[in-house]
Amino acid sequence: MADKAKYKTAPLKCWKKAKELRLKYYEDYAKAHERGGLRWAGGAWSFSAIPSGLGEDVWSLTSEPYAASIAFDKDFSLRCLEAAEKASYARDLCAYMRNYWGSIILNEYAFGGPFPKPDFIWQDHICCSHAKWYQVVSDLEGGIPHFCMDVSVGPYNEMAPHKIDYLVGQMHDGIEWLEETTGRIYDDDLLIEAVKNEFRTTSTWAEICSYNKHVPAPLDEKSMYSLYVLGTLNKHDRQVAEFYQELRDEVKERVEQGIAAIPNEQCRLMSDTQPPWGFLSIFRYMEEFGAISIGSLYTFGLIGIWEDKPDGSWGPRATPMQQGIDIKDRDQALRLYADWTLSKPEWQHFYSPHLKTEMMIRIAREWQLNGILLHYNRGCEGLSVGIAENRLGLIEAGFPVMAFEGNMGDEREFDEARVKVRFDTFMETLGLKKNGKS
């Protein structure tokens, strides 16, 4: 009886604000030079609070969400992908990279106008492609100063002082490089403020995701994509930190009032890796069966920072401010920032799929899931690494798993009809009927 409305539902009150913040971000970046400011480019995973010490007129363009925006527009995406291929870049490389490069080659910004060339690149290397992504950007743009940090010190459960030292050392070098490259004097107070904002943003996002443990879930994953994206754009920004607190309050209220994301929730699922951005309608298709995706390690752990709570559950990591730590200087800020970021759940799986499987099993149990959807994502080797072992581990733990192959950013590699047929079969194995029909 998937069509039976069991729960009341309501649109999110802060939805419009989320959309406005996102658009403003892309406009700010494009107009930075008109305002006498600086533009930098780098990944959503980068230590984005650090360039904030250059001034309040510094705007960024984070690469993955920008490329996802391109992928959402299938026609523009196809032109970008073909432009990258024509320029001799292999078709099986990261789809985000190829969309991004195509946008430069075509000199078309997804939000209107020509592609705004960054003044410098501020990146970190998390997979085989991240640092090299911007080598090509620099090639295509005729040379851009490029600083990149290595974060591959091993999983957080093996953290040691020399690992933090390695990161912090690179951060200090990066700040010197920023000063040399831009000719600006670095302001530690601005750094400390940005780092504190990021602690708030990333902890609050984890808290928001925790509310989805509730049945019925107050948020569905398709909607979460439009909310978590702010953390991938500007996690160090005061407005984002404040928006997430507003969102947290609203989600808490939805739980207290029993407001559900979908009215007919009867099956709780999670996905894995980035979705095929041009085909988000598959999430709505699932809802026809009364199935909701409550999130994923990706939506929870790319931006959210988590910790074990005293009751054994997974919850938002207490920020240094909540722990009563007073951040006084640059080195202290960088050390706390390095330690905080290295605990990011979505970084752990780079070292071992078994760590990821453990986290996924934990989510499946605490969020009371009935099944798991694994997107074997040809577009991202970084998040698909070890995914086959995740499948085996989840099955061994007793969870029904559906794997489907696709690509987050290359629509040519996603067969929508075939995936829907797989959904039909999977839902049937879970005992669900479409729209309540037998």
Add this chain to the structure above:
Amino acid sequence: MASQAVLDQETFETFRNWRLNRAQYAKEWKQRTGGRVMGYFCTYAPEELMYAAGILPVRILGSHEVQDVTEPHIFAMFCPFCRDCLAQGLKGRFDYLDGIMIAQSCLHIRQTFTSWQKHIPIDYSYYLPMPHHVQSRRATPFLTKELEVFKDSLEKWLGKTIDERAIDDAIEVYNRNRRLLWRVYELRKGDRPPLTGEEAMEVVLSSQMVDKQDHNAALEGLLAQLSKREPARPTGTRLMILGSENDDMEFIRMVESFDATFVIDDHCTGTRYFWNDVELDGNRLHNIADRYVKRVPCPTKDWPERTRVRHVLELAEAYGVQGAIVIQQKFCDPHELDIPALTRALNNAGIKTLFLEFDVTVPIGQFKVRVEAFLEMLQEDDLF
């Protein structure tokens, strides 16, 4: 010609036997020495430290046979090499290993390690977070600390201390091997190289499978013979081969069946494995760390500058390269990311390139046609 053929066979027989019978060698080595054998997955593995502990480090390579055992473990969009290596483990072909370790490099081969850890019973496994930012002054101090942790782990496993003297001896043995290999490669600079690309590959691949002291002795003998050796065939077009991991002897043999010789390579299975020494100056772990940080990099560590492009051009010039075959293991992102820049640089230096994508097995017939056409193009250049 007949006597030359016999000499060829004898000259390289030892190396070829070691490569083909690596399991037998390792088992006999264990019996002979009572030591343990460690399989490693990437040439960033600090072999000196393992050797100093009385361990035989051996590189885990594939078999170039089609297999059907890795599909449940590694998504098919990852490189065929990493799947081929895992297949060897799943089929029990490395049942003589006492441990496995990986020095962090690409995500592809990392999956071989983690799946091996999970599904193939083994006494010891170790993940070494080899830094990627090797152009940073922070990399060597970080790796030095990581080597201390690795050393502690090995000592705990073996129940013995790895002393300074043993580390010095291991460095000496390894540096000697590198210098001997380098001397063999130096001979390839000549107008008439006394060994083919296939023979050079035989020599350098076997060095990754056997005790370096045995290999050093064989290399001494080889060098003595090579100095007197008259090549049995004309050199023809001087080629370079570069790109991803490559131990495809059949392909090399096919290319050299034409009027062409590979005179140099840039592979992790070739020059990148041995090109740099450990320089002794103070703390030995620091020296070892420095060697691995400063070696010719894998593309996954070659950033923000692409230093390998310069290195490849220098090799091409020093070895009188006339054409380059750029190969890539299918789906190998790090190399795919460098190939456009490398190709441009080689072409700008007047060196034409042929790009080929490798899988576990290569379509030798199709590649033969493409290679022949490429060589004809290069030879026409000579003519006109």
